[in-house]
Amino acid sequence: xxEHIIFYSVxxxxxxxxxxxFLNTLMTISGVFILFLLVFMGLRSFEAGTETLKGSIIxxxxxxxxxxxxxxxSWGLLQEARxxxxxxxxxxxxxxxxxxxxxxxxxxxxxxxxFIVFLIIMMVxxxxxxxxxxxxxxxxxxxxxxxxxxxxxMGGLSLVFKKVQAANQILMFMFILxxxxxxxxxxxxIYFVPISWGNVLxxxxxxxxxSLFDLTLVEHAILIxxxxxxxxxxxxxxxxxxxxxxKRGLLGHY
Amino acid sequence: MKALEVKDLYKNYSRWRGKTTKAVDGxxxxxxxxxxxxxxxxxxxxxxxxxxxxxxLIEPNSGDINIFGIDAVSDTRKAVExxxxxxxxxxxxxxxxxxxxxxxxxxxxxxxxxxxTKSEMDKLLERFDLKEKEDTSARxxxxxxxxxxxxxxxxxxxxxxxxxDEPTLGxxxxxxxxxxxxxxxxxxxxxxxILLSSHDMNVVEDVCERVIIINDGKVLADDKxxxxxxxxxxxxxxxxxxxxxxxxxxxxxxxxxxxxxxxNKTRLKVSLKDSGSFYRLIDHLRDSGMExxxxxxxxTHLEEIFMNIVEEELGG
Numbered sequence: 001x002x003e004h005i006i007f008y009s010v011x012x013x014x015x016x017x018x019x020x021x022f023l024n025t026l027m028t029i030s031g032v033f034i035l036f037l038l039v040f041m042g043l044r045s046f047e048a049g050t051e052t053l054k055g056s057i058i059x060x061x062x063x064x065x066x067x068x069x070x071x072x073x074s075w076g077l078l079q080e081a082r083x084x085x086x087x088x089x090x091x092x093x094x095x096x097x098x099x100x101x102x103x104x105x106x107x108x109x110x111x112x113x114x115f116i117v118f119l120i121i122m123m124v125x126x127x128x129x130x131x132x133x134x135x136x137x138x139x140x141x142x143x144x145x146x147x148x149x150x151x152x153x154m155g156g157l158s159l160v161f162k163k164v165q166a167a168n169q170i171l172m173f174m175f176i177l178x179x180x181x182x183x184x185x186x187x188x189x190i191y192f193v194p195i196s197w198g199n200v201l202x203x204x205x206x207x208x209x210x211s212l213f214d215l216t217l218v219e220h221a222i223l224i225x226x227x228x229x230x231x232x233x234x235x236x237x238x239x240x241x242x243x244x245x246x247k248r249g250l251l252g253h254y
Numbered sequence: 255m256k257a258l259e260v261k262d263l264y265k266n267y268s269r270w271r272g273k274t275t276k277a278v279d280g281x282x283x284x285x286x287x288x289x290x291x292x293x294x295x296x297x298x299x300x301x302x303x304x305x306x307x308x309x310x311l312i313e314p315n316s317g318d319i320n321i322f323g324i325d326a327v328s329d330t331r332k333a334v335e336x337x338x339x340x341x342x343x344x345x346x347x348x349x350x351x352x353x354x355x356x357x358x359x360x361x362x363x364x365x366x367x368x369x370x371t372k373s374e375m376d377k378l379l380e381r382f383d384l385k386e387k388e389d390t391s392a393r394x395x396x397x398x399x400x401x402x403x404x405x406x407x408x409x410x411x412x413x414x415x416x417x418x419d420e421p422t423l424g425x426x427x428x429x430x431x432x433x434x435x436x437x438x439x440x441x442x443x444x445x446x447x448i449l450l451s452s453h454d455m456n457v458v459e460d461v462c463e464r465v466i467i468i469n470d471g472k473v474l475a476d477d478k479x480x481x482x483x484x485x486x487x488x489x490x491x492x493x494x495x496x497x498x499x500x501x502x503x504x505x506x507x508x509x510x511x512x513x514x515x516x517x518n519k520t521r522l523k524v525s526l527k528d529s530g531s532f533y534r535l536i537d538h539l540r541d542s543g544m545e546x547x548x549x550x551x552x553x554t555h556l557e558e559i560f561m562n563i564v565e566e567e568l569g570g
Contacts (some may be wrong), residue, residue: 005362008362
C-alpha cells in the first residue's frame, strides 16, 4: 500500500478546500482581529503593563490557533457526516485514524502560517514586538497536541451524539480560561490542564527572549507529558466512540 | 472463485428498555467473481445494513463475511483494499471539489497516484459524459451528473468488488438507463463483481442475472431472474370487452388484478396460472354474452415475482 499517496491526497484536498473557502476564512480572521483590537484597547485603558499586553497578543494568537485546530477535528467530522463523505473515508486500505492524522497535519501547517501572520499583524498594529525564535514551532506544535487530543474526544462524541455544538462553544471559552490561568494562579493545576503550560513557556520565549535550549528539562518534560497524555486520551476516546458508532450503525448519520 | 461470501450474518440494534430490532437475521449468500447480483427488498428490509456490514461500516453481531477470501470482519482494512461502494447516490463526493479533483482524491485514498490513474480518469470522464465538466465544482453539477461522478469515484479506486446501494435513486429515466448500461459493461468488459441494491425492479431486472430478495432481514429468494420467473409462472392478460361483465363470477375462479370501465367497455387485467384457466375464462365470457374486442398477454415482470415472494412470506 502506498501510504505516501494517501497522505498527499488528504493534505492536497485540505488545501484545495481552504482555497475554495478563502473568503470565509478571511472574514473569520478579520472578525477575530477586530475582537483582539477591542480586548487590547480595553487592557491598555486599564493601564496594563507591557508584559501583560505582550502576553495578551500571544494568548490571543494561541486561542485562535487552538480553536481552529480543535474545530478541524470536531466540526470537520460532523461536516463529513453531513455531506455523506465520512463513510467513504473509512473505505480506505489505510485507517480512518491515520486519515484524520493527516488532516490534522495539513490543518497544523495552515494554522501555523496563520498564527505567524496574525502575530506580525498584531505586533505592528499594537507596537508591542515579540521575539520570534524558530523554536516556537516546536513549542506551539507540542502545545497544540493537547488541543488535538480534545478535538479527538469531541470528534468521537460527535460520531455518536451528532449534536455537540453546545459543548464546542463551552470549550472555546474553556480555552480562554486555560490560557489566562497562569496569570491568575501559580497553582500546579497549570501543569495538568491543556495549553496552559505551553502558553507559559511560549511567553518565556517570545516575551523574555529565551530560546528552546534555555528552558529546563523539567519544563520540557511537563509540556511533553501533558500534551501526549491528552493526545493519547483523545485517541482512546475516539476509538471507543468509533466502535460504538459502528455497532449502532451511526457513521453515516448526521 | 467467490468474490463475496456472507454467512449467517446477524445484526441487531439495541433500543430502549432492552428491546432489540433485528435488522439482519441470518443472511447468507455468495457472489461469484464477475457476477452482477441484484439485492432487492422493500424499505427497512436490511439491504443497506448488510452492505455496510460488508464494507466494515457497521459491526455485525455475528456471522462471516469473506471478500476474495479475506475475512472482512476481523481484517476489514485488508478486505477494503478490494472493495468500493456508492452508498447514497450523490452524497459520496466532495461538493466543493471539482469533478477531476474528486476523482484524484478518491484514487489517492486507495493509494493510487494521479500519474497511475491519468488515462483511466480520462476514460471515465469521457464515458460518463463528464469531460466538459471536469473543472466544475461538484455542487454545480446536476443530480444525475453527481451520481455518475459518485460511481466514477468508486471505480477509480480500482477495486474488483463494487457495492452499489440505490445507485439510480432520484435519477431521470434517461440517466438511469445510461447508468444501468454502464454497470452492465463493467462486469462484461472489466470483470468487476457488483452487488447492486435497489427498490427499482426495472433496474435490477435490466442489469442483474441473479437476484437476492430480502425482507425483514431474511433472504426470501436467491436465484437467477429467469428461474424466479418460471417458478412464479403467472401470466398476466389484458382483456378489452364490450359491456360490463359480472365480476363476482370471474373472481370466483381467477385473480383479477385491475378493472376499469370506460365508454361502455371493460378493461380487465387478470392473472392466470395456466392455459386451462385462460380457456375457462374465455368460455365464461362467451357464455355470459360478452364480446371480446382485444386480448393481450403481458410479460411477467420482476415486480410481480417480488410481490408474490413477499406476500407469500407475509402469509406464512
